[in-house]
Amino acid sequence: MDLTITRVQCGAQDLLRAGGVIDLTTAPYLRYVVFGLFDSGRCDIVLDAAGIRLIDAAAQRVLLYLHRRAEEHGGELRLTNVRGAALTALEITGAAKTLGVYDEVVLDTDAGSAAEPLDLDAVRLTGRHWPLDVGADLTRLHTEPLDPAARRRLRDKIVNACLPAARRIARRYTRTCEQTADLEQVACVGLLKAVDGFDPTRGPEFVPYATSTITGEIKRHFRDRVWSVRVPRSLQQRWLEVSRARDELQSGLGRSPRAEDIAERVGLSRDEVLEALELNSSFRPVSLQLSSGNDEQTLLDQLGGEDPQLAFVEYRESLRVLLAQLPQRTQRVLALRFYGGLSQHEIAAQIGMSQMHVSRILRQTLDMLRRRLEDVPS
Structure with missing residues (x-):
């Protein structure tokens, strides 16, 4: 492999001395090293490219991606000592300024540790850090007649080998409202579905299938589980x-x-x-006990209560029909008594009948209306 990386820890920073060529073939190994630092909380990285002879277009995309991810983690990835054809390539594409090639880099050399050469030949990865032998193991799992114990051990081996890649996919969504641990659990469920549902007879590529399955499981989680209110x-x-x-x-x-x-x-x-x-x-319901302003009034205090008159709506509508069926004189007596607020003596004087007659009309009419409304046979 035409790439060497040596790590020196300088306090809160990490210095990676690289030599050789960073291209389409070797860039994934650099990405693997940098992501390992990210996973351990080391996000301030300086790449010393004094020994780099060439940085091609694919490697520049990887470097820009790592630079952006470092910023998302609150750190920074910069290049220093870039020379020759590598510097020319970065200047042509405009990536040199973004990667801080012209900036002065100050390292805490007093807190520096001993140089640690990294054995890249021992790293087993593909373009997205999936294990290389996962395809062969999956073919065995789904095609060979294994006993249940052997099948379970092989399945556990495949899942454990792919877990880091599944968790890395879940971390793409960490800037959402969901906790990282919850997203990683959903990604693990997607990984299990991918391992169990993979069909090697349809093609040997497990990585694209697993990636789409895990991503779909995470998106389904956001669609069905995250929203407290159902949203189209x-x-x-x-x-x-x-x-x-x-x-x-x-x-x-x-x-x-x-x-x-x-x-x-x-x-x-x-x-x-x-x-x-x-x-x-x-995403999350607001507590009704939350204060709605500068005063101590809560959201619960602003909610309306149940209207007690709603229970009488049906009676009022039925009563309107029954009143329309009464004689005109009886309707007038009821109107003067309950809408006009007149006494029985005043009603009798206005209509021209005795007070006893008015009292009898009111009593008989009210009894009849009560029976009809309550469906009590007369």
Whole structure:
């Protein structure tokens, strides 16, 4: 292999002295080393390229990707001592400035550890850090007649070998509201489905199948388990686009982007962007005991209670029909008594009958209405 890497730990920084060529073949090994540092919490990395003769286009994409991931972890990846054809290639593509090739690098040499040459020949990986022999083991698992104990041991071997790759896929989604541990568990479920569902007769490539299965399981988790309020899939997709554009604009503008900025970036209207941003509150329900302002009033205090009059709606509608069936004089007596607020003597004087007659009409009418409303036979 035409690549050598030696690691020197300088306090909080890590110096990687590289020699040889970084190209399509060797770049995955550099990525493997850097991701190992990321996984151990070491995110401030300086790559000393004094011994590098060439950095091709594929390697530049890997370096830019590692640079971005280092920033996402709160650190930085820079190149130093780049010379010759390697420097020319970085300058032609414009990657030299992004990777800090021209910046002065100051290392804490007083806290430096002894140089540790890394044995890249012992590293077993593919382009996405899946084990090389996973395909052969899967073919054995699904085609050879193994006894249950041997099959279980082989399955456990495959799953354990692929777990780091599955967890790395889950970490792509760590900037969401979900906990990393929960996402890794979902990724492990997807890995189990991929191992059990893989059919070697349809093709020997397990890595693309497993990657799509794990990614689909994570996306299904976000679609079905994360939202506390059921949201249409089209709106979920719009929220993902708006959130991604907001993060990109925030790092590029150096400020929180406005709704107009995001709308121009994703090609949506301002109202559609605002609607998508409102979904941020749909992941977790808000406590009703949460204060709604400067006063001590909570959200629960602002919620309306049950209207006790709702129970009488049916009676009122039935009563309207029954009143319409009464004689005109009886309707007038009821109106004067219950809507006009007159006494029986005043009603009798206005209609021209005795008070006893008014009392009898009221009593008989009310008894009849009560029986009809309660469905009590007379």
